[in-house]
Amino acid sequence: MITMYSLKQQAAAWLQPLTKLSAQHIISMLEVPPSSALGDLAFPCFTLAKSWRLAPQQIAAELCESFHTVAQPYASAAATGGYINLAWNRKYYAPLLLDTIALPDYAQLQPAQKQRIIIDMSSPNIAKPFGVGHLRSTVIGAALYRMYAAAGHEPISVNHIGDWGTQFGKQIVAHLRWSDSEQAAADPIGEALRVYIKFHEEAETKPELEDEARDWFRRLEQGDEEALELWRYFVKVSMEKLDLIYERLGVQFDEVLGESFYNDKMPAVVEQLSALGLLEESQGAQVVRLDELDLPPCLILKSDGTTIYPTRDLATALYRRNVMKGDRLVYVVGGEQTLHFRQVFAVLHKMGYDWANDCDHVAFGLMRINGKKMSTRKGKVVLLEQLIDEAIARAAHIIAEKNPTLPDREQVAQQIGMGAILFSDLKNARQNEIDFSLEEALSFEGETGPYVQYAHARICSILSKAGAVTDDPAIAQNEPVPEMWSDSAWELLGHLSSYREVLGRAVQLQEPSVMARYALQTARLFNQWYSRDRIIDAHPQVKPDRLALAKWTGATLERTLKLLGMAAPQEM
Template identity: 40%
Template sequence: MKSLKKEIANTISKQVELDIAEIERLIEIPPNSDLGDYAFPCFQLSKAFRKAPNIIAAEMAEKLEKPLIIDKIISAGGYVNFFVNKGNFASAVLKGIAKEGAGYGRSDIGNGKTVLIDYCATNIAKPFHIGHLPTTVIGDSLNRIYKFLGYECVGINHIGDWGTQFGKLIVAYKKWGNKEEIEKNPIKELVKIYVRFHDEAEDDESLNDEGRAAFKAIENGDSEYVQLWKWFREVSIAEFKRVLKVLNVEFDSWDGESFFTDKMEPVIEELRNKKLLQESQGAQIVDLTQFDMPPCLILRSDGATLYATRDLAAILYRKEKYDFHKVLYCVATQQNLHFRQIFKVVDLMGYEWANNLVHVANGMISLETGAMGTRKGTVVYLDDVLNESVSKAMEKIEEKNPKLEGKEVVAKIVGIGAVKFSALKNKRMKDSVFVWDKVLNFEGETSCYIQYTHARICSVLEKTDFSKELDIEYELLTDDKSYEVIKTLALFPQVIIDAAEEYEPSDISKYLIDLVQSFNKFYHENHVLSSEGKLRDSRIELCKAVKIVISTGMGLLGIECPEKM
C-alpha cells in the first residue's frame, strides 16, 4: 500500500498545482495529536491563490475528498490537518503484508535497468581483513536492495591482481618462500614474505629494483614468472571465496585489473584523438585543473599505465557489455579524488552517461592502535573476527539457552550477523574504530536484538493454530502501542526505496531497530497468547506482519534470522 503521506499528497494534488513529491515533502506531523496525524501548510500558496493561508486551508479542508484511510479533515490556522482512520489504516497495512508476504515492499521500478555494483575489491596475495568489511557488506546489501526493486544487478569483485607489488612478491617467494606452506595457508604465508621483503628493502634498495624487474618480466610474458603470478592469483581467490561464503556474499564477475591490460590502448588512443591527452614532464595526462582537481595521470613517463587507465578501460568495456543504467563503486572515502577524476575524464570524452557513475564512499575502519597496513603486518584478518564472533555467540547461547537445538548453526547465524550489522548500522561515510567488545556486544542496537525479537515472535506463532483462518477486527488494533507498530510497518516500502536512492543500507538497519523497539513496547503492554477471541486473533496477525518485515529487512542486509535463540 502507499505510505500515508503519499496517500494524503495524492488527495491534496487534486486541489493545488504542485508536484506530488513536493506536496509530500511539505507535509508535517503536528506537535500536538489534537491537531491530527498530518498537516499540510498553505503559506506558500498565498501568492498563487491571492488569499490568506488560513482561508486557503479552510477552503481546502471543505473541498478535499476523504480517502478511506482518513477519518477527518479540518483546518487550523494556515494548515490543513488530517486525522487517520486507525482501523482502516490497520486493515490496509496488515492485509497488504499478509497478501504480499516476503514480497512486501518489492517493486518493479528498476524493470529493464541494469545496475553494476563494484565492491569488495580485495588484492591477491594480501589478507581479506576487517578493513574490507564495509565495502563488502554495503555492496552486497545494495545488490540485494536493487534486485528487490526490480533491477538487473551484476556484482563485481574488481580484484587487485596487477602491478609492481607482484614482482616484489615473486622476488620474496624465490628468496624465502615455501610452496608447501603457501598451499596450506596461502594468504598468511604470502603476507609473511611480503612483509619481510619490505623490511629487508629498507636496508637494501636493490630489492625494489629486483621487484620492478620481476614485474616487467610478467608483463613481457616470462613463462616462469607468469606461472607464479597465476598461482598467487588462484590460491588467493580460492581463499577469498571461502571467507565470502561464510559472509553469504557472491559475485557475478571476478574480472580484475589484469583483465583490462589489453583493453587500455584503445582508450588511450581515444583520449589522444579527442585532444584530451597532454604531455607533462614526459608523462601523459588529462588536465583537470579547471575543475579544481589535479591532472589525471594516464601514462607514466616510462609508458607504464596506472589505476586510472585500467579503470577507464573497465568503464567503457562494462558499458559495451552490460549497457548499464548505473555503476556503483563501493570504495572507501580515501579514493574520492580518484573517482572524481576518472568520472570527469569520461564526461570530457563526451559520454553523457558519465553522471551515472557513482562513488558510494564508505568510512574507514581503524584499530584502537592505529591504521592497518599489510607492509607492516598490522592487520586484523576478517576470518579471525568472524570465528571469534561465532565463538562469543556460542558462549551467550550456552549461558542463556544451553538446551537449544542446533545451537552451532544458530551461533554461526548470530555471530556472522553481528559482524555484518556492525558495518551496516551507521551511515556509511562514518569512520569507525574496530573494538572487539563493541562489535561482539549482543545487547542494545545490534543484529542480535533484532534476531531475538524475531525468535520471540516465532515462539508466539508456534503456539497458535496456523490452519485456522483468523477473524481480524482491525479496530481492536487502534491502541497507541499497536498503532505505532502499524505505522512503522507502513513505512517499510519507502525505506527500501530511500536506501536505494541514497545508497544507504543503514536506513534499513535503523528502521529495523525502530520496528523491534516499537514491537517490544507493544508486546510488553499487550498480552498476545493470553488474550481471547478476536483480540487474540488481531494481535497474532500483527505479530505475523512484524515477523515478515523483520525477516525481509534483515535479508536485504544479508543477515539471517533464526527461529529459535
C-alpha cells in the first residue's frame, strides 16, 4: 500500500523493513545522485556491510531485488557500486504528491506531545528608541511563534520590557537636568535619548553624576513617589511608541510583563537559595558557585544587598513555569548573553528543577548597518521607524518606475519594504552577525524578500491569465502531447512535498532561516520550471496538472512567507 510522504520519507518507508534501520537513520543517509540520470535519491550500503557480512555491492544488488517487490509501480531501483539508486515513476507518483499537497491539513504538523512554549522576545528598554538592534529578537521570536503553532504546539509570546534597573537613575537625572519641555512634548523618546547621551558625556568629567543616579534608583526601589511618577511617565510614553512600531511589524504579544513585574518575586528566590545552602559570600556579595561546570559564580545579591539580573531571571523562570504553566521556556536574546543564561539555567538545576533542561537560550548575532555597530549610549543608533520609512519609500519609487499603473501601490510598497527588512534578517542563520544594506535588501534579484514576493505575484498573474484563456482545439489535434513531469517540474514538485519535513527541522533547530531558505528555493525552482515549460497556453492534456503545480507553489510561498511575518502580494 502506498503511503504519502516526501520523497525521502517515502524512500525510508520502503527501505526500513528491508534494512531494519530506523526511518530517521535512513533519511539521514540518503543522498542526491550527482546526475539526475542516475535517479532521484541514492542509498549507500557501506554501513550495512559489517552487520550483513556482505560486500556493499552485493548488498545493493539484493536490496534492489527486494525493493521492486515493495515499491512497484511507484518507483524502481538500480545498483551502482555500493549504492542503490532510487527513481520514482513520475506518471504514477506525481499525481499522488499533488493530491497530498492539496490536503486541507497538509501544512499543519501534529507533534507527538503538544507543548506550551513561553517565548521571551523583543524586550526593548523603556525610554530608549526602538533601534534595529531589537529587530532581531522581535522578528526571530515572532517567526518562531508562528512556526511552533504550525508544528502543533501552543506558543505564548512575552515581551520582557526593560523597565527597571540602574539606567533609570541616570535617565531621571538627565531628564531633570537637561530635558526641554517643548521637545519632550513633541518627541518624548527622542528627547529622552538626547539627554541620556548627554548624561554619559557629562559623567566622563563629572563622576558625581553617577552617584546622583544611583541615589535616584535607590529612591525608586524604595517606592519614593517622585521617582515613581517620573518612572511611570517614561513607561507610558515608551509603550505608546512601541505599540505603533509593533503594529507596523505585524507583531503581537500574549503578555507584556516588564522587569518591574518581578520585583516582589525575587526575595522568595533569595530565601530559597539560602535555605538550600547554595548562597556563598564573595567580596561582600552573595553568589552561587558553579565551579563544577567551569562557570564563574552567579551573582545573586550585590554587596549593597540589591538584586541583579540573574536574580530577576530566576524569578521570571519560576513564574513562567509555575504560574504560566510553560512546558518549555525559550529566550530569544543576543548571543552576548550566552554566559548569563548558562549560569541561570545551571542555578535552576542546583535548586532541583529538572525542567531547567527545557529552558533554551535561542541566541542570535549582532546586526550592523553598513558595517557599523549600534550603541545607544554613544548615540550610534539607527531607528527602526526611519529604516522602515526609507524602505517603503524606495519600494514605492521602484513600483513607480516599473509598474506605475499598479493598483494599491501604497499598500504593495509597504509590503515590499517591510518584507525586504524582515527577509534580510531571517534568511541568515540566527547566530551569524548581519551587515544590513537596504539597497541589497530591496533588490528583486538574489536572496531577497522582493525576489520571493515577486515569484508569488508572477504565479498569481499566471493563474489569473490562464483562467481567461480558452484552449485552442487545434493544439490538441496537431501538437504532440508534451511530457508533463519534466525534470524541472518534477524537482519543483518534490521540493513542495518536503514542506512538512523542512518545517519540522526548522522547529527542531529553532531556526527561521531554514524556512526563509526554503522560500528562496521554492521561488528559484518555480522560475526554472516556468522558463522551460509552457503553462498558460500548455497542451490541454497537461495544462490542468501544470496549473495545479503553479497553484500549490503559490500557496506554499504564501504559507512560508506568512511564517516569516511577510505579506505575499498578488501584484507587484
